[in-house]
Amino acid sequence: GPLGLRARTLVEGLVSGLHRSPLRGHSIEFAQHREYAPGDDLRQVDWKVYARSDKHYLKQYEDETSLTCYLLVDHSESMLYGNRGLSKLQYAQLIAFSLAYLVIEQRDFVALMTFSDVIDDWLPPSGSPVQFEDMVSLMERAVNHRKTNLPSVLEQATQRLSRRGLVVLISDLLDDADAVLKSLRLLRLSGHDAMLIHVLDRDEVSFPFDTMSRFEGLEDLPHLVTDPRLIAASYRRAMADFCRQLEVGCRQIDIDYFRVLTDESLASSLPRLLAARSSASHWMRGY
Numbered sequence: 001g002p003l004g005l006r007a008r009t010l011v012e013g014l015v016s017g018l019h020r021s022p023l024r025g026h027s028i029e030f031a032q033h034r035e036y037a038p039g040d041d042l043r044q045v046d047w048k049v050y051a052r053s054d055k056h057y058l059k060q061y062e063d064e065t066s067l068t069c070y071l072l073v074d075h076s077e078s079m080l081y082g083n084r085g086l087s088k089l090q091y092a093q094l095i096a097f098s099l100a101y102l103v104i105e106q107r108d109f110v111a112l113m114t115f116s117d118v119i120d121d122w123l124p125p126s127g128s129p130v131q132f133e134d135m136v137s138l139m140e141r142a143v144n145h146r147k148t149n150l151p152s153v154l155e156q157a158t159q160r161l162s163r164r165g166l167v168v169l170i171s172d173l174l175d176d177a178d179a180v181l182k183s184l185r186l187l188r189l190s191g192h193d194a195m196l197i198h199v200l201d202r203d204e205v206s207f208p209f210d211t212m213s214r215f216e217g218l219e220d221l222p223h224l225v226t227d228p229r230l231i232a233a234s235y236r237r238a239m240a241d242f243c244r245q246l247e248v249g250c251r252q253i254d255i256d257y258f259r260v261l262t263d264e265s266l267a268s269s270l271p272r273l274l275a276a277r278s279s280a281s282h283w284m285r286g287y
Contacts, residue, residue, distance in 0.1 A: 068165030
């Protein structure tokens with residue numbers, strides 16, 4: 001699809017400049033033995049093997065453990081909003097496609113979970129290039145009009161994700177912040193690393209409306225007819241407080257929080273996202 005193609009083109013431009021994926025862990029793990037050759041570092045000789053076989057073998061290590069990246073993408077009704085350009089859902093899909101392509105290019109594993117008030121679709125972890133195509137076809141056909149129930153979905157996800165890895169949640173997070181953070185804390189306690197990508201339309205942040213308007217409620221909320229100038233200041237303050245609560249709450253439980261607006265070019269926001277991930281202190285932890 002067109003979004004998948006955009007993601008592939010974008011990531012191919014980024015990958016050429018990466019020496020290691022900023023999404024990966026950094027634990028040093030033993031990989032295999034190989035025979036000693038003149039000039040090799042004697043400190044890497046496995047003397048236990050030598051004692052058994054009278055042959056010199058070197059221990060080789062993988063600089064990084066293989067990563068399993070779980071992409072959790074919100075497909076609920078509120079994600080369909082978009083006043084200009086891409087909807088929140090399309091932008092979330094573009095981010096997910098980009099990260100999936102990056103993970104597969106780094107020879108790691110990626111899984112996809114789409115959700116609303118329940119888990120809608122699940123693609124188990126795979127490192128095959130076919131996985132990317134499967135993700136694109138699944139996400140481009142999956143649209144629903146149900147509400148979000150993030151705490152319930154995160155609880156189900158925590159039970160389903162058996163292998164520890166990096167969980168990337170991509171959502172507008174229009175749910176109870178305390179409940180979401182509580183569920184994310186349980187996810188972290190189960191051993192997963194986590195990253196929260198908060199996708200919003202600029203209208204939801206700046207509230208630019210200035211004439212009598214009818215605001216349609218999403219996800220079972222009633223509509224509201226009002227002069228937006230009467231509520232603009234309190235709305236902006238409430239939205240800023242909501243985002244700050246999520247950001248501070250994520251920091252307290254060692255989760256990367258990254259907010260993006262759908263009118264931002266992904267060519268600039270994706271490198272910023274990866275840079276933020278790279279500079280996080282817990283990036284150095286292994287899985």
